[in-house]
Amino acid sequence: MTSISEQLSDALGIMIMGMGLVFTFLSILIIGIGIVAKLFPAPVAYIPAPQAPSNTALDTSLDPKLVAAITSAIHQYRAK
Amino acid sequence: MEGLMAFWSETGVANFTGGQLLMMGVGCLLLFLAIAKGFEPLLLLPIGFGAILANIPNAGFTEEGGLLYYAYHVGIETGIFPLLIFMGVGALTDFGALIANPKTLLLGAAAQFGIFATLLGAIALNLVPGFEFSMQDAAAIAIIGGADGPTAIFLASKLAPELLGAIAVAAYSYMALVPLIQPPIMKLLTTKAEREIKMEQLREVSKKEKIIFPLMVLGMTILFLPAATPLVGMFCLGNLMRESGVVDRLSKTAQNELINIVTIFLGLAVGSKLSAEQFLRIETLGILVLGAVAFSIGTAAGVLMAKLMCKLSGGKVNPLIGAAGVSAVPMAARVVNKVGLESNNQNFLLMHAMGPNVAGVLGSAVAAGVLLAVLG
Numbered sequence: 127m128t129s130i131s132e133q134l135s136d137a138l139g140i141m142i143m144g145m146g147l148v149f150t151f152l153s154i155l156i157i158g159i160g161i162v163a164k165l166f167p168a169p170v171a172y173i174p175a176p177q178a179p180s181n182t183a184l185d186t187s188l189d190p191k192l193v194a195a196i197t198s199a200i201h202q203y204r205a206k
Numbered sequence: 207m208e209g210l211m212a213f214w215s216e217t218g219v220a221n222f223t224g225g226q227l228l229m230m231g232v233g234c235l236l237l238f239l240a241i242a243k244g245f246e247p248l249l250l251l252p253i254g255f256g257a258i259l260a261n262i263p264n265a266g267f268t269e270e271g272g273l274l275y276y277a278y279h280v281g282i283e284t285g286i287f288p289l290l291i292f293m294g295v296g297a298l299t300d301f302g303a304l305i306a307n308p309k310t311l312l313l314g315a316a317a318q319f320g321i322f323a324t325l326l327g328a329i330a331l332n333l334v335p336g337f338e339f340s341m342q343d344a345a346a347i348a349i350i351g352g353a354d355g356p357t358a359i360f361l362a363s364k365l366a367p368e369l370l371g372a373i374a375v376a377a378y379s380y381m382a383l384v385p386l387i388q389p390p391i392m393k394l395l396t397t398k399a400e401r402e403i404k405m406e407q408l409r410e411v412s413k414k415e416k417i418i419f420p421l422m423v424l425g426m427t428i429l430f431l432p433a434a435t436p437l438v439g440m441f442c443l444g445n446l447m448r449e450s451g452v453v454d455r456l457s458k459t460a461q462n463e464l465i466n467i468v469t470i471f472l473g474l475a476v477g478s479k480l481s482a483e484q485f486l487r488i489e490t491l492g493i494l495v496l497g498a499v500a501f502s503i504g505t506a507a508g509v510l511m512a513k514l515m516c517k518l519s520g521g522k523v524n525p526l527i528g529a530a531g532v533s534a535v536p537m538a539a540r541v542v543n544k545v546g547l548e549s550n551n552q553n554f555l556l557m558h559a560m561g562p563n564v565a566g567v568l569g570s571a572v573a574a575g576v577l578l579a580v581l582g
Contacts, residue, residue: 130332136341137329141322144576148318151430151572152311152565158422159308159415166414 221263225482233257245382256477274478294465296444314565316511317531320351320504351500352570371479376497401549434575533566
């Protein structure tokens, strides 16, 4: 019986230590993620809304020429 | 006539023992659960078939020179199969939800209480006559509460190889039963108002954050818990291959072909451990009971932790997502989503539950590392 109570107290020790370690480890990870998030901010920060429409406007104005160039290139390539 | 007698003495009919027949029945039960009920079919099908093969008299599958003997010897005794699977899981895992809301790591940590509480439970079971679990056995059984197949197999192969068959079967069966085990516990511990809480949309996560994350996890494991580096290292390798975006071929292989091939052999090798003399024992019954307890305690601890976070954050966290902390990716997160929808049919918690869900994978790998470091 003594051995079982010894084992139980051992298991209790492992339980407390284990949970402590798991929490410590993952808490440090939370801090780490926070630091990385500060250093490398998410793309939301550098997609300014006003630029987007002007970009697409440029794209569409270029589109016909670009499409023509690409199609002719494809034709030439296929003709070989 | 003598030839006929010799033939007869070699047949299965003449050589069957009761135990073998019973274990073939267990194998058939696993096949039934996989095929008819859809319980983790990817694993229970090869495990069930492996159990049938392992119990064929005179076929020698599990004796030296037999197929299953080598599959076990090469893949599981060395820990290679579970580690390769872990690499594939890493390549399949998107940590975006976790990085966007890192506090959910605490939920993944809390749910590991299931593991350590079961360790105590397994030792306490020694008070019942017939059970004699050593601390190593107890740790290997407790890891079922991590709800993570490869981790459970890896730890069992290191700490208690003779219990591996029962532990693997229990782990995968309970993972399949997550939709049945978890909801009652989740509902018991939360009020309807809490279940209806809507969470803020997660922020965008940059690619650099996602690339640095596996390296950071690996770095921390190297510094603080080298015993967990086999598991965490392979996991991070898979995840880095996915997020770096430069080795799509390798990432795809890791999450498809490789993980599939390894799954076949892992299942067969685990099935080979379902032999009559190793499985038909009172311990197996204890393992099945303890496994269910581990799962339930883990779920409860996760939900309670989420309730605490809900209180501290002023009601911004839906306590249901704590249940996903047990890992069992992605089943547990889906269960959270489903229970959330039952309370409020506009409340989609899936992405919020993915954070604690993948945190649970890391948490159980860390817990396995702790157990290995202390008892290995």
